[in-house]
Amino acid sequence: MIIRVCTALLAALLAVVAAPPPTTAADPADPAPPRTVSAADPAPPRTVSAADAAPPRTVSAADPAPPRTVSAWLPYWDQEGAYQDALRHAAQLHTVSPFWYQAISAERIDGHPGAGAQRVVDGLHAAGIAVVPTVMETMKPGVLAAILADPARRAAHITALLTVVGSRSYDGLDIDYESIAPTGDAGYLAVRADYATFLTELCGRLHALAKSCVSTVSPQTAATGRIWDYAAIGRAADRVRIMAYDRHPRGGDPGPLAGVDWYEEILRRATALIPPARIEMALPAYGWDWPAGGGGSARHVTMREAEALRVAEGVPYTLDPVSMTPHFGYTDGEGVAREVWYQDARGIEADLPVLARYGVRNTSLWALDFEDAAVWPVLARA
Template identity: 70%
Template sequence: MALRFGARVRLSVLCAVTALLVTLVQPPAAADEPLPRTVSGWLPYWDQEGAYADALRHAAQLHTVSPFWYRAAAADRIEGHPGAGETRIIDGLHAAGIKVVPTVMETMERGALADILTDPALRATHIDTLLTLVAGHTYDGIDIDYESIATTGDTAYPAVRAAYASFASQLCAKLHALGKKCVLTVSPQTATTGRIWDYPALGRAADTVRIMGYDLHWQGGSAGPLATPQWYDDILRRATALIPAAKLEMGLPAYGWDWVDGGATRHVTWREAEALRTTKGIPYHLDPDSRTPHFRYEEDDSVRDVWYQDATGVAADVPVLRRYGIRNTTIWALNFEDPQLWPVLGRV
């Protein structure tokens, strides 16, 4: 006989709690046993001091910090965000035993990055420009986070996919010749997303491939969880079949979105989401399906819908990561996160 609705909800909640307890009851590391350095994190330039202090607080677990410092503006031009290349921060992270691998992102006009990648001369110029950037500082490598090509249409898709793979292979080889790390940040590959990335080729070229495991529901779409265990299972089942698990880092969200129908979606860090929930006097609620925190509140005669991630939500994802042999994680972003996230990541 089918379960009544209330019974199904209670059963779903019980299953979620049981899975969480299985994760959390594992014995903690002994007091004299160091936490594993299996975590990396992006350092946002708009919260540089707070994120830097956060990194130092958790240096025992961090192996790499990627300051979000640079933007590729053209084949021969890399622009720095405020604070880019600050020696005090580079030296401080190194002194804490943390590698510094800054991120280069891009927000070029549609088609501009594809034009650079598919032109061998422009591609070579861009690689040289990136190498000059790395050589000009005491960086340990570079993280390439190029996302505008992800929406390439069917006609150009095969050529752009192959061109990005060639770019990655050539750049990584030259970085390795300099003794530097090559990190590639990509979007998840599922049945309907991420086809622009040639996962096997990128896995062969890079030291690390970071998968951005967030924005299952995103700023421009409908409200919902940023990630779920089921989604992670789909992502990692595909990824580990194409890239060695030891080379993969699963990107975890430390933030959320605050949606409203017909209005602007707001970005919220975990800290901001929890402060908002507390101010509104709303009880903590874990969505039984996604196992992520979620609440609604009223503002200006509208109902706003907040989904975000915290340590409890990530703990529900940990068994999936373990199942696929993923030990390394990366956080978007430092100083956004629930402080209780760190011991959870120590169990991955």
């Protein structure tokens, strides 16, 4: 998770010369994935034997090539590692979304360090992978809603986004706007309608340029994600990526990030409003390391880091029987009891039958270079 100090800084400086100026982002040493919220208590764990915890079968040379059913985000803070990871798994990836841009205002969109790196764009294209960069935003409460509600400012913002997509040989844009998610009851319906109008107009302009339009949204459950007009977004966008993670967010109590039972609720609602062929279920390749019992912000760990920590601490592999996600406890060097919940290939494999029941075969991964290699043959069976 630590930015490579020498080579990455040099690459970033060269790339930023050609890209829009970078903005200040969240701490790259401990980035948080896109936000989703929920509240669910984990079920009592069961301990899995070493035989049970064996990774899924790997693909042999005799197996047919896996289908291109996976997209993935490329984090700018680990750009080279994530880029090389994408190339290793190019046979399965149809799209990579570099996490490169941030909307600052109606007319200003800045690039993160390394944004627009031509070597990355060209290398992904040479591997047959579409490049659809992500534009995110962290505006102050109410700012984005005001932009979307004003036709003139909304049009100016769409023009700024089209400038980004035209700045390189990009294949489209992924819009990941989340500051409107906590909108209160009084403004909920208006903001939902304005966002749907914005996305419909943007997608229409992108389609006129033969570019794809991807919308990243929070999962809709009984308790979360109400801001998104799934039906309207599903009509406008080519793909709708549902961020199916952070069921227990970093600032809450410890618990599973995802889970079979939760995915059932998410997909039951989503497929009633969005054609399943347009849905990408975005899966986590990371976890959170909380103070035991909650009461503090969690540390981000990649899937590989979490499993390495479990092995180093000599803790048995344990799978929650309801969510089917791994977790373990340990005591850190300062004597603090901690609790880690994460996702791995075994947990993802347990989720796939739920996706299949709802006709969803496309997945996304947050994020490249977080995952264990055993995830890829699992995703090939999605």
